[in-house]
Amino acid sequence: MNGSMTAxxxxxxxxxxTGVGGQGNVLASRLLGNMLMAQGLNITIGETFGASQRGGxxxxxxxxxxxxxxxxxxxxxxxxxxxxxxxxxxxxxxxDYGSEQVHVLCNMRPIHAIAVISGEAQYPEAExxxxxxxxxxxxxxxxxxxxxxMEMGNPIFTNIILVGALSATGVLPLDRxxxxxxxxxxxPSDKIAKNLEAFDRGxxxxxx
Amino acid sequence: MSYLVxxxxxxxxxxxxxxxxxxxxxEAGISVAAGYPGTPSSEIIENLAKVSKERHLxxxxxxxxxxxxxxxxxxxxxxxxxxxxxxxxxxNVASDFLLHLAGSGTRAGLVLVPCDDPGAxxxxxxxxxxxxxxxxxxxxxxxGNFQEAKEMVRYAFTLSEELRTLxxxxxxxxxxxxxxxxxxxxxxxxxxxxxxxxxxFILDQMEGAVISSPVEYKHTLQQERVQKAAELFExxxxxTYCGPPDPEVLLITSSACNLYxxxxxxxxxxxxxxxxxxxxxxxxxxxxxxxxxxxxxDTILIVEEVLPFLEESVKILAAELAPTIGVKTFYGKxxxxxxxxGEMNPDRVVQGLARxxxxxxxxxxxxxxxxxxxxxxxxxxxxxxxxxxxxxxxASFWSIHNALQLDHRQGFVCGDIGCYSLAMRPTGYETLKxxxxxxxxxxxxxxxxxxREFGLDQPVLAVSGDSTFFHAVMPAxxxxxxxxxxxxxxxxxxxxxxxxxxxxxxxxxxxAAGKAVxxxxxxxxxxxxxxxxxxxxxxxxAATQAALLELISSRQGPNVLILKQLCALSPxxxxxxxxxxxxxxxxxxxxxxxxxxxxxxxxxxxxxxxDKVKKVSRIDDVICAGCGVCASICPxxxxxxxxx
Ligand code: SF4
Ligand code: SF4
Numbered sequence: 142m143n144g145s146m147t148a149x150x151x152x153x154x155x156x157x158x159t160g161v162g163g164q165g166n167v168l169a170s171r172l173l174g175n176m177l178m179a180q181g182l183n184i185t186i187g188e189t190f191g192a193s194q195r196g197g198x199x200x201x202x203x204x205x206x207x208x209x210x211x212x213x214x215x216x217x218x219x220x221x222x223x224x225x226x227x228x229x230x231x232x233x234x235x236x237d238y239g240s241e242q243v244h245v246l247c248n249m250r251p252i253h254a255i256a257v258i259s260g261e262a263q264y265p266e267a268e269x270x271x272x273x274x275x276x277x278x279x280x281x282x283x284x285x286x287x288x289x290x291m292e293m294g295n296p297i298f299t300n301i302i303l304v305g306a307l308s309a310t311g312v313l314p315l316d317r318x319x320x321x322x323x324x325x326x327x328x329p330s331d332k333i334a335k336n337l338e339a340f341d342r343g344x345x346x347x348x349x
Numbered sequence: 350m351s352y353l354v355x356x357x358x359x360x361x362x363x364x365x366x367x368x369x370x371x372x373x374x375x376e377a378g379i380s381v382a383a384g385y386p387g388t389p390s391s392e393i394i395e396n397l398a399k400v401s402k403e404r405h406l407x408x409x410x411x412x413x414x415x416x417x418x419x420x421x422x423x424x425x426x427x428x429x430x431x432x433x434x435x436x437x438x439x440x441n442v443a444s445d446f447l448l449h450l451a452g453s454g455t456r457a458g459l460v461l462v463p464c465d466d467p468g469a470x471x472x473x474x475x476x477x478x479x480x481x482x483x484x485x486x487x488x489x490x491x492x493g494n495f496q497e498a499k500e501m502v503r504y505a506f507t508l509s510e511e512l513r514t515l516x517x518x519x520x521x522x523x524x525x526x527x528x529x530x531x532x533x534x535x536x537x538x539x540x541x542x543x544x545x546x547x548x549x550f551i552l553d554q555m556e557g558a559v560i561s562s563p564v565e566y567k568h569t570l571q572q573e574r575v576q577k578a579a580e581l582f583e584x585x586x587x588x589t590y591c592g593p594p595d596p597e598v599l600l601i602t603s604s605a606c607n608l609y610x611x612x613x614x615x616x617x618x619x620x621x622x623x624x625x626x627x628x629x630x631x632x633x634x635x636x637x638x639x640x641x642x643x644x645x646x647d648t649i650l651i652v653e654e655v656l657p658f659l660e661e662s663v664k665i666l667a668a669e670l671a672p673t674i675g676v677k678t679f680y681g682k683x684x685x686x687x688x689x690x691g692e693m694n695p696d697r698v699v700q701g702l703a704r705x706x707x708x709x710x711x712x713x714x715x716x717x718x719x720x721x722x723x724x725x726x727x728x729x730x731x732x733x734x735x736x737x738x739x740x741x742x743x744a745s746f747w748s749i750h751n752a753l754q755l756d757h758r759q760g761f762v763c764g765d766i767g768c769y770s771l772a773m774r775p776t777g778y779e780t781l782k783x784x785x786x787x788x789x790x791x792x793x794x795x796x797x798x799x800x801r802e803f804g805l806d807q808p809v810l811a812v813s814g815d816s817t818f819f820h821a822v823m824p825a826x827x828x829x830x831x832x833x834x835x836x837x838x839x840x841x842x843x844x845x846x847x848x849x850x851x852x853x854x855x856x857x858x859x860x861a862a863g864k865a866v867x868x869x870x871x872x873x874x875x876x877x878x879x880x881x882x883x884x885x886x887x888x889x890x891a892a893t894q895a896a897l898l899e900l901i902s903s904r905q906g907p908n909v910l911i912l913k914q915l916c917a918l919s920p921x922x923x924x925x926x927x928x929x930x931x932x933x934x935x936x937x938x939x940x941x942x943x944x945x946x947x948x949x950x951x952x953x954x955x956x957x958x959x960d961k962v963k964k965v966s967r968i969d970d971v972i973c974a975g976c977g978v979c980a981s982i983c984p985x986x987x988x989x990x991x992x993x
Contacts, residue, residue, distance in 0.1 A: 161732065171363070174528065178363050186363075186528040189470060195771065196735040196955055210494060212608040213527035216616055216695040218712035229729040236725035240713045252972065253958055254732040255776060259950050260959060262730035273724040277717070287971060296971045326352075 153206035160226030170201035187213030250287035305343025373502030387436030414439030452561025458506030468692025493607035495529035587629025596624035739917035739974025760808030765790030788821025798834025926975025943984030
């Protein structure tokens with residue numbers, strides 16, 4: 142019943158990509174979904190679109206499995222991997238879906254909620270956030286993907302840098318060839334080289 | 350070429366439910382598709398519009414849902430298969446024609462796909478469309494996964510032609526906006542011809558006039574169709590049972606709840622105790638099929654969203670069958686085992702099922718849950734929704750709010766449906782005081798505007814988006830103009846149906862498929878109604894506020910202020926800054942400024958950051974869209990803009 146035919150650590154393997162509206166996590170989940178589907182897996186993605194462009198928390202649930210009847214929502218406490226585009230969002234997701242087994246890959250660039258901007262709420266310090274997240278996960282990786290993307294000229298590459306970083310963690314079967322094949326289908330041809338560069342820079346952030 | 354029409358029969362794709370629905374309609378060989386944008390339904394028409402040329406389709410974003418259904422029905426009357434799409438609220442709008450269409454019947458296949466939004470993830474209600482199927486007596490199908498979403502739509506066309514009636518296929522957010530593997534079928538050849546026969550015998554549905562009278566005769570036919578559907582559904586492959594032959598509990602479900610139920614049974618490791626009966630044909634229910642399964646167990650749990658629609662239908666059958674199948678114990682929404690409001694998910698089903706089975710289920714250890722809860726409480730401040738950086742609505746509501754404060758008469762704004770509904774909340778300075786259906790802002794204002802005689806002396810405003818203006822504001826404004834309601838309607842024209850992803854509307858020069866079409870001028874339409882109209886750029890705060898103050902002081906019937914500025918996310922504006930912004934730290938007075946850091950504490954554009962350490966405001970370069978508006982807010986002139 143479980144996936145001996147796959148390279149997944151569990152079947153189903155449950156991933157959550159989280160961030161703030163406008164950060165493009167829908168694209169990231171589609172990319173990862175297609176990369177895993179290319180390896181013969183059944184994919185289910187559940188997305189919350191409502192707040193997608195309006196500064197609210199946005200989450201994609203991505204599941205890879207040999208089953209073909211998975212719910213688009215992951216049950217509580219059952220995430221194996223959380224990729225967070227924003228550190229406080231990682232905590233929000235850990236509260237509902239985390240467990241001692243979960244791996245977390247977290248971009249450290251803060252996006253301040255309106256209540257923080259207006260001074261009604263406090264944004265925690267980076268070190269404190271890292272401590273909480275590490276404490277709630279099996280393994281946690283922290284990186285500054287947004288800064289790297291800005292060095293590359295556009296914060297839009299943050300997602301691809303995170304996918305590259307994810308491939309270097311080794312928690313999922315995501316190699317560069319599959320990335321190249323998948324991204325080639327998803328973006329115009331003149332954008333492929335830049336996306337590959339972003340993938341590689343993401344890998345380096347974990348490997349170095 | 351769009352990937353929706355690429356690939357051969359048998360190939361697999363990762364499709365969103367809405368893409369699967371669109372693909373199903375293409376495999377059924379539709380010629381026409383019409384709808385009105387609304388989350389979670391919009392991608393169906395969008396995807397069909399993209400392939401309209403190569404698949405020889407006519408695809409339109411209609412002015413509203415009633416018209417969309419009328420347009421699709423015309424295709425059916427002329428012998429072409431047609432699809433009509435909307436979100437749940439849209440069915441209310443279409444319901445007047447819907448009732449008549451159910452009575453008149455159809456010719457070529459006609460399928461209505463409403464996408465409901467249980468949990469109101471992107472709606473202001475969680476109303477359901479399923480009851481309309483029962484109300485107007487047409488068959489209802491509910492896909493239980495992504496593959497079925499495609500197959501069912503294709504089948505719905507066959508069914509529609511077999512019964513000569515409109516068929517409803519209801520989706521929900523977690524199917525429409527979720528994705529899964531879908532195996533492609535064949536695409537039929539294109540090139541159907543349209544011809545409307547109307548000179549046959551009046552009672553001949555295929556050749557005569559299309560009409561729902563003589564009512565009693567036609568209504569009888571309609572009920573016969575529903576009975577025939579029930580008969581056909583006895584053998585439907587969309588109704589499946591999975592579980593042991595003699596389960597302790599029979600779980601009956603439909604739609605995305607099918608997936609949650611399977612997950613719940615797996616989580617509870619109750620595969621040997623629970624059987625799942627998934628109904629794909631939920632109205633009318635096939636009685637013998639349901640009876641066979643009701644016999645399997647005496648304990649029945651019904652899982653669905655949102656209202657107990659399936660539950661009631663099953664209970665009616667069970668009551669009728671009681672002499673032969675005996676007494677059953679039902680669990681579901683009516684006894685509170687399953688929550689009666691909101692969206693389902695695996696956990697909610699687990700909770701209900703665990704209770705029925707007497708199992709204790711803990712998703713994670715108590716200590717982990719406690720620790721995670723505390724960290725999130727201290728570490729993850731709530732994120733309220735807000736207008737995007739550079740959004741013209743933030744500027745518009747800033748001006749409306751300020752003008753009403755200056756006016757001192759306790760004026761208020763009747764809200765409407767669109768991105769700008771957010772102005773109910775702090776992000777729009779809590780300016781909206783009523784919020785109902787599309788167009789209701791102006792309609793309700795029109796009512797308030799007639800209450801002068803009863804002493805109502807407060808300025809009455811309404812807001813409307815440009816798409817909403819065409820959808821349902823025009824009749825409300827006509828009403829206000831005709832009766833002389835004393836109101837100011839502010840049209841927040843951001844040149845697109847922004848909330849749902851920039852679908853064109855009659856105010857624009859392109860249609861759904863990108864073809865050039867005539868644009869209707871909102872200003873001239875209002876003027877033709879005899880209403881005074883002004884237009885401003887909402888980014889020009891001073892001019893906007895001056896115009897508003899003048900308009901709300903005038904007491905001669907309705908007037909209109911058009912605030913025109915492109916949406917920050919519109920393809921034309923997105924990523925293009927008009928200004929590079931920076932804040933001069935030495936000028937910024939922070940907490941000592943005019944009104945105690947007006948920019949971040951009150952204006953609150955997410956492109957601004959309050960630097961706690963230096964006690965000055967900063968621009969967040971990743972987020973700021975460079976609209977330049979905050980430069981006009983700062984009383985000290987610390988925020989500076991430099992044209993790009
Ligand atoms: S930028 Fe202007 S409004 Fe904002 S805190 Fe500084 S002085 Fe006040
Ligand atoms: S210019 Fe000012 S108001 Fe406009 S997006 Fe940037 S920070 Fe916000």
